[in-house]
Amino acid sequence: MMPIGHYLFLSLALFLIGVIGVITRRNVIIVLMSIELILNAVNINLVAFSRYFGDVAGQVFALFIIADAAAEAAVGLGIIIAFFHNRETVLADEMDLLKW
Amino acid sequence: MLDSVIFYFFAGIAVISAALMVTRRNAIHSAVFLITTLLATAGIFLQLRAEFLFIAQIILYVGGIMVLFIFVIMLVRLDVPLPQIRSGLQKWIALFVALTVGVEAGVVIFLARKAPGQGLLIPNPAPADKLPPNTEELANSLFRSYLLPFEIASVLLLVAMVGAVVMAKKRTEAP
Amino acid sequence: MNSSGYFLSHLWLIPFFPLVSAAVMFFFGRRLPKDAVNLFCVGSVFLSFLHAMGATLKLFSLPADQRVYQQILFQWVTPGAMPTSTGLVNFVADWGCLLDPLSCVMVIVVTFVGFLIHVYSTGYMAHEGGYYRFFGYLNFFMFFMLTLVLANNLLLLFVGWEGVGLCSYLLIGFYFLKKSADDAGKKAFIVNRIGDAGFLLGLLLVAATFGTVRFTSQGLADPTAFSGILQSLASMVAQHQLAHGASVFTTIALLLFFGATGKSAQIPLHAWLPDAMEGPTPVSALIHAVTVVTAGVYLVARMSAIFQLAPVAMDIVAIIGATTAVFAATIALVQTNIKKILAYSSISQLGYMFLALGVGAFAAGIFHLMTHAFFKALLFLGAGSVIHSLSGQQDIRKMGGLRYTIPATSVPFIIATLAITGVPGLSGFFSNDQILGHAFNRHMMVDRYLALWVLGLITAGLTSLYMFRLLFETFYGMSRIPVESEGHIHESPKTMAVPLMILAFFSIVSGWLALPVLWGEQSPFERFLEPSLRGVEKDAGSITFGHHTLLVEYALMAGLVAFVVLGFWLAYKLYLEQPKLHTKLAASWPRLHNLLVHKYYVDEIYDALFVNRIKDLSTALSFFDSKVIDGLCLDGAGWLVRAFSRISMWWDKWVVDALVNTLGWFPKFLSMPVRMFQTGVFSTYAVFILIGLAILLGVYGHHVQTFMRTLH
């Protein structure tokens, strides 16, 4: 078996890439996708630990995270479409008011 | 040996395409690379013998969420490249901080790995052919120990669905 | 009793046939043709009659002391344990049939006369709307009446009792578009209900005293396994737990008798019967002459064992009977509605029966019940036939001279009149004679009964007077029929005439059952009934009669005949020979006449005393309800609460709120610097988060590391 550190580093790498995406990209959709990537990195950690501890709970939580991701994507994209209809833009730094 | 080959194969794809995803100017391309990353992650799941999660990843993420993303990208016509990377000081601070976090976390993991005798070298995971059927085990855990979270998750999905429908609906009174 | 045979073991079929037919009428009657209705309804009663005959004949074939047959179909009411004088008892009322000589007589009379009346009705009602409904009600009524007479316990008897009350309500109100009919029906029901309350209390007292309401356990396959009032009573008397004249007997007897007064229209609950003449005439005949009203008599006879032990109650029965007899007879003297005269006659005759029961001559009472059933049914049907011929005319002042116009009606009617007045040789004579004879015998033993005997005789005379008045006014003398309806007079159809003839025949011969009395023997009818009416202690408490010689018997008969002739003579004088005379007579005593015409103002008195008072009470209580409970208590409380809430609202607004508002201003002021960080761009926030994460990892990284090392 591989040492678990491999998985952790992989996960760390994906996480960092995701974080960088979130911070540096202006396009909200790509930001959202980066967030999905971050969630995915977490999933890898969970599944890896689940495998190594022999406890299926990690996979359960990964499953919940996937469900959450789906919900998040649905709502997020809904917001984006609504926003786009109103503002004709999807750039993150043009969204700086809570209400308009 | 086969395991590590498979792992490195998928991990490489995942990292590379993740990097490509963040750097592509075209949103559709980003999406395609994200799909690739996700598929690679699914492969890693399979390598970890999480079969159900593997297929859930494919069905939900790739088959569901990503199609949605692509759909929306096309819908709001974001397929034309935009000035994507934000400029200015914040970007550099951000990159610096992100890298700091990465280095810190890497050091933590690495040092923990290096510790003699114990640590992250987890005591013998069960061999792959001795594992119980993954789906049944997952179902048992999900519907016995985690029934309430499961139901809450379903409510969450319902709420998300309603919310998405409401938000995406045409407003009758134009702003 | 294994050799009970088909008819006895299928006793329950007797009430069942009419029930089925009634159900058919109620569910499908509207779609059935008239012939089918006739077939079902008349046929079912005929079947009942056949079965009743069969059962009677079977009973006759048994030795006299075994002439009881009882059958329990199922346990009906089983409410649980109740305390009685003998301890806790699981009260059980079953659904069962009892056939003994007493119920035998009743069932025969009811089915036979009922059958004839059904046949008659097919003619009488032929042109009425709601034909099926009428026959449905009639059959339903037959079911309840037969349940009543065949019941093996008081509670089941009560079912029949209430059921016939219901059916009389329905039948009286048959013409439900007429308000008077509805009122009459309602009155009948409610007045009966008052009596029923007494009955029910009596029934409860019976149950509480004896632990059962089953009349007797005789006739059952295993009499020792079941309890019966008769057996219970016998053992109680034998063990001297209760003695002759015990107050509980008196109470039971009086309560039950109160019920009987309701059903049998005795004072004080007689007021419903005359009003009940609003119903179709066959109904009057069936219900108000033959069956329902005799139910009270039947009840008293059925419970004779208890009555015999309650002398006070017996006296009250006799007194009320005699009083009612005279009372109703006097009212009948001046009534002008042909059916009302007959109704009052019924009340009077029933009083006569109660007189017989009260003096202890139960068999004589039942005997009169039977003969009365024939001739009173005949009178009613005859009256119906007259009304039918005159297209609905009921006022005897507008009749007269019908003797030869409608002979098929008039001949039976005359026979019935002769029978009821007690002309020797006809049935009424024998039964009247029996009653008076027993009353006289009683007098011979105890002096105070002389008055009863005299009242009886007077009633006989009055009966003769008003009946012959009716006869003369209707069938003899000048026709006073309005000219325009003179031409429409028609003889009734065969279906009506034939039952009249059959009834006339029985009006003559049914009395002959008592023929041996003439030569000093016991009447066979009495002998037949004796096992049912014997009571529990032959020697100690029950009433015994003195024996009189044949000569006294003949003298009594002569006395009766004398009074009858006197009545006849008066009627002849007043109504046939000098028709003006009776109006003169009325004019000379106007107050008495008015009193009689207005039926002693009983209805008015009841209205003033009870009905209107209850209505006033109701108004008062409604007022109390809405003004005192709702108005004073509730609204008052509401006003108080509102007043208090106003005060507290003011306090809230000007004191509490003001304070809170002042406090709320402070945080607003203090939060100024924090707002600087809120740029609104989310990636900035993300950077903040990330910086936080970096710091956390930097500071606590070794903790994480240590933690990860300890993972196992």
Add this chain to the structure above:
Amino acid sequence: MNPTLHSILAFVQTWWVELLCAVLIVLVVPLIAGYLALVERKVMADMPARLGPMRVGPPGLLQPIADALKLLIKEDSIPDNADRFIFWLAPVLSVTAALTSMGAVAFGPWFQAARDINIGLLFVVGVSSLGPIGIVLGGWASNNHYSIIGALRSTAQLISYETTAGFALVSGLLLAGTLNVRAIVEAQRTDHAWYIFLAPVGFSTYLIASIAETNRAPFDLPAAASELVAGYMTEYSGFRWSLYFLAEYANMIVVASVGTTLFLGGWLRPFPNVHWLGWLDAAPTLLLAAVGAYCVFRAGKQPARLQSLVMWAVAFSSFVVSAIFVFASPFSHLPLAKMHDGLYGAFWFLLKVSAYIYIFMWLRFALPRFRFEQLMRLGWHILIPLALVNVVGVAIALALHSEFSWNRWLATFFTTLATLGAAMMLLRWNDKYSAAAALLADSSIAEDLHAG
């Protein structure tokens, strides 16, 4: 011996059937797809009593090969403004998804590429759900309005009907109690019933949904030639086009296989537990023998030598296979027995799949095309509620069976009745609100198309 070689040999020895299957899938499915197209054309011709392709090969039997050759040698054209990378990627993604998903399909008790995968059926469904991405990307990459409309339509349609299909499958899976493909089939043997009888509504919804999922008529909106000039495939030609084509037919086989496995008893013969129907076991043998005999009989009468040769070849192979059938059963310890069981199962399986696909074709030529909003209404207003109700119904039936020991058939009967009642109700309401819904759908679809 070289240890590496040794281990490889051991690997092959253990997994040779699976490897064979995998290879066969990649190699043979394109061929089968071609022949399916031929069959489709034959059936299409047969409906109005025509003949179909007759020129190439004896009765047109070589037509697919000719077509394939034509496609391969066509010019590979890419539009100027197309996104070349995605344009290349999209068809590959489609065909990969279709072929990969076939890996978990069991064509017989032994013939399955991914045998130990215990999420079997889910794998098939899941991987085939990648197909839409290929289509939508292809449509977008073409930079053509027709294509992108086709792509959007296709995506909407597939997502909608995948839900229905999923729920329909769930009703069957509830009965089977497992996801493992072979276990599902065995469950139908032990339950003494194909699940089409226990969950008829589930099967019906699955049938409809599977037609829509494969973009076939009457649901072929994304590729409607008359409206969208073949939709997402407008700009594709040659080899790329043939990949899409292959994906479509492979998908047909996949959905048919899934339906067969779950509802039609997989490789079981009809009524596997009725003993007096045991003679059916001999049917494949006899049929093959009959085919062989017919070929022998006809071989001599062929006009051309080549034709008679082909006939002889067919006759020979038929005899060989039927001989395997006949002789293998006593020697159960031999790999031959495995072969026998496998072939025997494969016979029935393929028969059922063929019947299923025949229904596809039949419907395609019998029914006119839906309008898009009708399609969506059918999916969302009728099929999804119905499938949901059906899942509940089947669950109730199962509960009645296991908790209250009702007879399985009785319970199923009642719940099916209830489900059908619900279906009637749905239809009624749908009719009732169709006017309003149609208006709504029209406007929103128009809006979406403009946006797209």
Add this chain to the structure above:
Amino acid sequence: MEHSSNHLLSVILFTPLVGALLLLFIPRESQNLHRLVGNLFGVLGFIASLSLLIHFPAGSAGYEFKEAADWIPSIGARYSLGADGISVLLVMLTTLLGMLAIASSWSAIQQRTKEYYILLLLLQTGMLGVFLSLDFFLFYVFWEVMLVPMYFLIGVWGSERRLYAAIKLFLYTLAGSVIMLLAILALYFNYAKTLPQGAMGTFDIPTLLAAAQQFPDSLKTWLFWGLFFAFAVKVPMFPFHTWLPDAHTEAPTAGSVILAGIVLKMGTYGFLRFSLPLLPTDAALRAKIIHMVIALSLISIIYGAVVCLRQKDTKRLLAYSSVSHLGFCTLGIFALTPQGLAGSVLQQINHGISTGALFLLFGVLYERRNTSLICEFGGLATPMPNFAAIYLIISLSSLGMPLLNGFIGEFTILQGVFSVSKTWAAWASVGIVLGAAYLLWLYQRTMLGPITHEANKSLPDLNPREYAVLLPLVALAFWIGIYPRPFFAYLEKPVQRIVQQVNPAFYQLTTSPSRTSSISFSSPTSNPVSPN
């Protein structure tokens, strides 16, 4: 019992609630769907409760189908259900009338159907909960839960003065139940005091009531009166009854049916279940209390009946008749004899059937004519013969006609009362007479005679749905009237248990084996009524 693993009671209890939840997801416009779902769950609830009837072990005296789960462990409140013969009958009544009430609303309710059915179903769960709870806390919760839907049913779908009636109902009942809550808490804390230090108190009804036997008499008296007010308001007894006429008059038909048929029974059920065990042991004190309650019952009987005679509104009249009939029930309960108790429960069922049916009948009229004033009707037997027939049968059942259900109940109550006091029985029988008077008068004024209003000339007779709603009740009326034994069988043992608990003297009476009793008793102490 082996039924303890069964969740039958929970299923029965929550079936309507599931329906209500399901209705939440149905769009506001699909009214027929609301109706369908409402009816479906009404029927389902009834079917579920049928299995209760079937599986109930014959001759069981205690609670069956028990279920328990921790609910609020910090105070010892538990989710605990159970049913004895009494509860079973009342639950059956509830589900039956609930089903019929829902069915009767199909065309009567045109506005806000969704909320209407949700509330009806919620109401049903509340009522079922009251009859099934074995935990005081749970009982109280259901008691209050039931109130809210009732409030809205009257306040939203009622006729003109609906708000007044609804608020009156609410305040009246709430006032009573607050006192009840205090009494429950007193019971709880006084029981907790008897426990060793640190032990958790409980709301378990059997435990508390058993423990209450040891309380001092003064405390028991207080507890009794505390509970008494809540129940007396619900029943309603004489001085607390004025909410009922208003509520009945203003409520929609289904509300009236449920109000009369079931809600009132909650009060009598409370008396039966909770008040009786709290009667003080001291004979004089106990007699005093009983006499007061009996006096109130008798006043209710006669007062209700007399006031009926003056009412101008049918529903108001029926409300007062309910006061009168329920007076019989409380009379039977406080006679403390098996017959009185059994009769009382049976009479509750009967009242539910007959008054429920009467309200349904007048609901039919209300739907046709939109009024319930007596003077608006008259002569309806001509256009609506079948309606008149059913109405007559139900009237007769209500006034205690033998062969119909009312008689059995009244007779049994009277018998039970009679063995205690003949005077009480005599007064009660006045109520029977008056009952006939007002019911027949009402019948005459509405059904008989010529038609007085033009609008009544062409009223349609009953339609199939109305038949379907009414005929079960008619059939049931006949069944109980003709063959009441099964019902008595359910009641026998539980009633015996109650009497043994609260009036042990009853079974100490002389029990000389006598030939006069059809079924005699062998050993009075251990098993007072031998199973014969």
